[in-house]
Amino acid sequence: MTVQERIGRLRQKMQETGVMVYVIPSSDCHESEYVCAHYRAREYMSGFTGSAGTLVVTYEEAGLFTDGRYFIQAGQQLAGTQIRLFRTGEPGVPKIEAYVREMLTEGGMLGFDGSVMSASAGEKLLQAAEEKNADTLVTRDLVGEIWQNRPPIPDTEVFLLEECYAGERTEDKLARVRTAMETVGADVHVLASLCDIAWLLNLRGNDIPGVPVVLSFLQITRDQCIWYVRSQAVTGEIRRKMSELGVTIRDYGQIYPDLETLCAGQKVLLDKKNVNIRLLTSLPAGVQVTDRPNPSELMKSVKNETELQNLRIAHIKEGLAFTRFMHWIKTHAGKEVITERTAAAYLDAERKKQEHYLGQSFTPICAYREHGAMVHYSATEESDARIRPESMLLVDAGGHYLEGTTDTTRTMILGEISREEKQMFTAVCRGNLRLAFAKFLQGCTGYSLDVLCREPLWQMGLDYKHGTGHGVGYLLNVHEGPNGFRWRLPALTEHPAVLVPGMVTTDEPGIYLEGRYGIRTENELVCKKDVENEYGQFLKFEILTLTPIDLDGILPEEMTMEERGWLNSYHQRVRETLSPYMEETERLWLQEYTREI
């Protein structure tokens, strides 16, 4: 079936049920950023494969809302589908709820599947329906009803993450969450975020490609902790461990009836952005909801000493794989047939030689020449470009190790590039270094620092339409809140996270010239203490990533002495850390590509 046929079938269903506007979000029952194949309803209905986007279908029109990271990709993937692209954040583009309100006629009907719609987004949609005196149907998955050969919900096995990797016992993590519950006077905490559950229980699974978690819910009270999970996922060993910890195991779907039995007057802590609206509406009337970020969100973002020590090891492994890949591609491009996809496979094969490697932390972006201008490009069979000894190759990739998760981007120069290209490459490198070597007072958020990275590009009238950086999970989602680097202040209702020692955030400026090339340089930074004096506690970053920044793209004369010093000190550390593990040829190559400039 083509996308248009699918939309036709959905409209039939809509007509049968009386639904006038049907909204299909990107997520699963846990508001996950990445979802397993079973939950890719929006992708199934639109053909757009990006991680973020919402499809709104009416009888006359279908509209896809996505953000700046995906404008180019969505434009291409929607071509020929008659789905209209809404570029959120651009001037004049309505919010989804405003569009839904406009599309609903007075007294019509709005539909969506409440079990995959976040409570916060769902409430806004219900509000829009109310303003139009419209009915709602939120208990039927209309896409599921027409989806042929829908992939099943996965049943992967769960494994324990030992304390030598996790660094903190579940008992202690639960105690910290319960203290946070007390602070806000909550009797019950409902947790649907898969990464938070995995972090709290020191468990990992394999239910979502690239995110080692297990589909489950958690209900925490002052003296109980109930884990709702498919029984097939849980081995005897895990059952014993959970029993030791006092964690009760119940069936995955039992969370909904269980919440219905809570008593009026009980206070429930949950994060409306991170629970589905069916969980919220399962709560009986009279239950008080405290809508706050999950306490575990901030806790897991601050890596403990064990995690940090492990992460340094993970980054040596990743650095060896990435640097060997870089050496290979720079010396072999043009000499043998290499495509974007075979190159990505080569990199992953290098990773597989490392101990404790568990798999890629996201679908790698291996984007040659003009493909690099698509911020979240992923090579398909059709697009897979042959890599030649010219222009640039942008590779953004990462791995999961027992020692943690990595995310690196390097743009590799594969031949002579123009002076303009080198100026762009150098500007990206300067932005990256200025942020990485910043010193700042405790109290800064990522909003305070973002401009350090963008200013060299802004001076040239350039920008990148994505954040400068995101938090990174520990053997969890490679995108993790609440920390990040952004320039545009958030909505007033959001709580920007103050940077805290132990937080890991990426630093990834880029330049994207559509149809020509893309450049991005990404390192992971861990926040650390610097001096404390009468002005306060100063903080700085340690760069975790260990891979050379391609000196073939650098114009030293366009950098300040300070910036050159920073690049040289970073390259020296890359060389000294990786060399002992390398063979002679690699080592000589690394020496050249980490030389002083």
Added chain:
Amino acid sequence: MTVQERIGRLRQKMQETGVMVYVIPSSDCHESEYVCAHYRAREYMSGFTGSAGTLVVTYEEAGLFTDGRYFIQAGQQLAGTQIRLFRTGEPGVPKIEAYVREMLTEGGMLGFDGSVMSASAGEKLLQAAEEKNADTLVTRDLVGEIWQNRPPIPDTEVFLLEECYAGERTEDKLARVRTAMETVGADVHVLASLCDIAWLLNLRGNDIPGVPVVLSFLQITRDQCIWYVRSQAVTGEIRRKMSELGVTIRDYGQIYPDLETLCAGQKVLLDKKNVNIRLLTSLPAGVQVTDRPNPSELMKSVKNETELQNLRIAHIKEGLAFTRFMHWIKTHAGKEVITERTAAAYLDAERKKQEHYLGQSFTPICAYREHGAMVHYSATEESDARIRPESMLLVDAGGHYLEGTTDTTRTMILGEISREEKQMFTAVCRGNLRLAFAKFLQGCTGYSLDVLCREPLWQMGLDYKHGTGHGVGYLLNVHEGPNGFRWRLPALTEHPAVLVPGMVTTDEPGIYLEGRYGIRTENELVCKKDVENEYGQFLKFEILTLTPIDLDGILPEEMTMEERGWLNSYHQRVRETLSPYMEETERLWLQEYTREI
């Protein structure tokens, strides 16, 4: 009477009335930052002369709350008074309302003069009282009752600001305010902010030293505009003009009874931070209050083309005065007896030679050597230091001209200074330039850009405990919102102002080493459009201030080539703009001090 005696008298009054905790804010009935002598109750009671601070008096204790700008000064001025200094913003320092709650015993009584307490601060205090089941007395000015020889309320004359200076007619300004009222559905707008009233009516007065405004209130409805003002202040010409504009004049105090006659169901727009709580409580029950920033706040911050053209002229005048002062002090220090106060007088005498000069825009800071470390130092007869041909002199001063208001700080090198001092001076200059020459996308607030200025200091483990910059009024308060440069994100309830072309903001980093010296370099920047392209509208700044940055303090080798280029281009503009007005000696000196480095 000493401060202790005054506090003793106040405590007597408190005992007579049963008040247990009495709060004395800094402001007048209009929540002005600077107030006329009549309203300096907090200064009278504490001896602390800074512009910001709140005194809380109980039977046992008296505490003064002030911010980082005044920590050193307040510490000195409170010495011997037994008043405890609360450094707001420092860890562990309570908020005023928390302190008041702690000091109030159950069922006690809280007092303050409601006509000088802002509605927002007043509501917090009343809430604290409620939590302690305490009574309140907010209709008596207990300080006024004990104040001997209290200065009278001024009766200065009001003058019209012609359209060639104001650039927009009152009719058009009122129409814009009424449109804003419509947007929020307001029937009535109550305005107490003196600068907003002066801006709207294109009037100026002289009721507050340094701020050319007239004490008055405004009530705007869809078809009426009532100006509450002392009759003595208004000449026949002004009456005629107001009558032409359809502005009704009533007596100053009539605003309170007038507000009592509003009808239930009417919607009143007011800014609780900028009206006194007596205005708020005069509204009858059933009146709906919309608490928002005054629409005129943002409007007046965006200078129109006429104002901008005038400001450029004002800055030539100020630049001539300041540069001549700088030339004189650098060539005469040590050769004649010059003190901080005579130096300040010399600068003002230079200003008086300029046409349309109306007076100083604030008490000048002329701070020699260690006095420079006090951010808001003001020389007294006792402290007035003799200026010698050594160390540094920090001068922060400004004037009001019909063409607008100026605010400049220069630190002048008066002899050989150490390498460390030069490093500090150079770092301050680098921070100043990095912000002034920034390019940035529309949508940035001052919070996004502040770090550009601070980073050179933060790299050295240094900071300044004040904002990087504030908005500047046009022949109004030299401190004007809503724009500014700050690094710490504001409370979630505040709306940070996006930078808009036409906004004027200062750029004033500094280094303050207590007991040693202070360095600050301050320019005024006006926001302007830069290129617009696929990334959006880029913005940049034009530096309005025209005075050399003392090259005797600069270490060129500590600046990047880009920074040196910025300084050279700025100095070239200073030289080219001021030289035509200068005599030979001055011109030669200026040439040397604006030379390329």
